[in-house]
Amino acid sequence: MAFKFTPRKKFCRFCADKDLPLDYKRPDILGNFVTDRGKIIARRITGTCAKHQRRLTREIKKSRQMALLYYTATHSTEVRKRTV
Numbered sequence: 001m002a003f004k005f006t007p008r009k010k011f012c013r014f015c016a017d018k019d020l021p022l023d024y025k026r027p028d029i030l031g032n033f034v035t036d037r038g039k040i041i042a043r044r045i046t047g048t049c050a051k052h053q054r055r056l057t058r059e060i061k062k063s064r065q066m067a068l069l070y071y072t073a074t075h076s077t078e079v080r081k082r083t084v
């Protein structure tokens with residue numbers, strides 16, 4: 001993943017930024033909410049609210065089916081550098 005999630009003040013990013021698209025067509029954004037191994041990051045870590053986390057999960061799953069995000073990152077070399 002290109003972006004690393006920076007843990008700071010917890011708030012729902014989708015509530016905070018209305019322009020942030022929560023869309024399966026945006027793996028660059030969804031990528032912030034999955035680990036390098038493709039796991040969805042728990043809400044208590046990202047701070048995403050329940051409503052948005054539910055949508056996020058759906059969008060991520062859709063995105064995976066469209067092969068925009070991967071299920072596992074076995075082909076990624078970056079994974080070995082970071083242990084998530």
Ligand SMILES: [Zn+2]
Nearest residue numbers: 012015049052
């Ligand atoms: Zn929210």
